[in-house]
Amino acid sequence: MLWLVGAGISGHRGLSLEAVQVLKKCDIVFVERFTSALSDSDLEGINAAIGKSAKPVQRWFVEDGREMLDAAKEKQVALVAYGDPLLATTHTELRARAAKASIETGVLHAASGITAIMGECGLHMYKFGRTVTMMSEPKSAVSVYNTVFDNLLLGSHTLILTEYSHDEKTGEPFFLDPTAVLKMLLDCERDLRHHVFSEETFVVVASRLGSSDSRIVSGRIKSLAGVGFGAGPHSVIVPAGLHFTEEEALEALTVCLDSPADNAASVKRISSQMIERYAPKAKEAVRHMRDILRKEGAKEKENNKGMHEVLDNAEYYIDDAERFLRQGKHELAVLSIGYAEGLLDALRFQKGINPWNP
Incomplete structure (x- = not known):
């Protein structure tokens, strides 16, 4: 049997009681750290909670999947992932492959970083459009820019997830800084000129949600230029038109540097x-x-x-x-x-x- 287990957004502390009990019974426990950050201390915490050593694995191992699926034919196997395990397309594809091979699967859901970001900012979840990921490669910025443009035309907010990678050799995590994200989008504006981004664009930056030092800052891009966002993971939200309750929430729940603004007002097809x-x-x-x-x-x-x-x-x-x-x-x-x-x-x-x- 193959279990897909969510660790939530608070590291090993996010494991549910049910998850701990299931992992204790599993013969093999894998932990992936490529979808988001699970530190060495989190891995140690998981090991302590389940009374055995979980094996950290790289992206290629999960994408290949054959070792896990072969083992799951005869044994209880688990894959632990940050947040909710089925928000990653790699995990969904792995589950589908297991089903095709007549391997029983189980899913233990957990808190999702995506829904946590939306909720903690006080924005209405049903007003979000397509979510997109910004990578450090310049070409990635064009896709993000166009997604924000399309969402704003529909009056929808955009959640931009930022690049995270984990160096398996050094153990050092890399988080793309929000300042770099905003700079790349401003560079795209100079090339594409669809009036999507400017120094006046109002954005929200959420950092390290689920940890004790989480922080959410909102304001115009020019006001965020001097902000130090610290370690990741980070996410950026580009709001469209805001309901008055969303405006009140941003002012009350975030470090709000400027009055919230409607970014969709100046965008035209x-x-x-x-x-x-x-x-x-x-x-x-x-x-x-x-x-x-x-x-x-x-x-x-x-x-x-x-x-x-x-x-x-x-x-x-x-x-x-x-x-x-x-x-x-x-x-x-x-x-x-x-x-x-x-x-x-x-x-x-x-x-x-x-x-x-x-």
């Missing part, structure tokens, strides 16, 4: 940004082209009749684009402004005049 940028330019191009045709005089009036009709259609498409945008039909809005610009470019090639540069 890319289609909205496009229409707002291109529609005025297209209207000006139409006016400029009409002025050119008008100046050619009555002699060319008949010849230019068809061109005026094309300009009429371009204006209709511009109006359609703005109407579709108001109706939330974003794809149709972009298509319409594209058709309008296409007609204007067709006239430009025919007349040899550039209406975009009056």
Whole structure:
């Protein structure tokens, strides 16, 4: 049998009475420390509680899983993990493999760091969107940036988990500092320019939840620049629109450096940004082209009749684009402004005049 056992968020002290009893009966106990931090002292505490030596294992061992599954066919085997054991996709996949191999499994749930972060900040859990992890690799920041952008468009908060790794040789843990997280996201803003992050963006940083020195700090990015967050693990929350009870909770339950703010207020869909940028330019191009045709005089009036009709259609498409945008039909809005610009470019090639540069 294979047991997946959660240790909760308080180290070995988070083990439930049931978990201790199950682990005492197991023939083999593995402890993984790659999903989050379980220190050497926690490992010693687990050993003392269950009366045997648990074996710490690396990520590859759990992902491979064959040794555990082979042993679980004949013996009682347990894998102890930080937080709740089924929040890690690696553990869920291991459980599914066990079921396919007709190996009985059991799950002992425990407190989850993810739900603890949401609750301790006082934010409403149902208002959170997709959770994402920020790694120290610069490419990771783009994915995080886009996830925050998508969540804000939906009016949802974003929980950003930060990189944790454990060097099996030195035993030293690495926690990505929140200051580095925010800097990478500001760098993304300079490249992508979707108005998601600025020095005024209000964020929440939760550190070491479940430990005696846990701390939650909230404020604008510029106010957090000089804060020392200490050892990890850390998580960052980017709130969207806040209910007044959430605002009150942030002010009461966190070290609140600034008044809570709605980060979603300044965020617009890319289609909205496009229409707002291109529609005025297209209207000006139409006016400029009409002025050119008008100046050619009555002699060319008949010849230019068809061109005026094309300009009429371009204006209709511009109006359609703005109407579709108001109706939330974003794809149709972009298509319409594209058709309008296409007609204007067709006239430009025919007349040899550039209406975009009056």
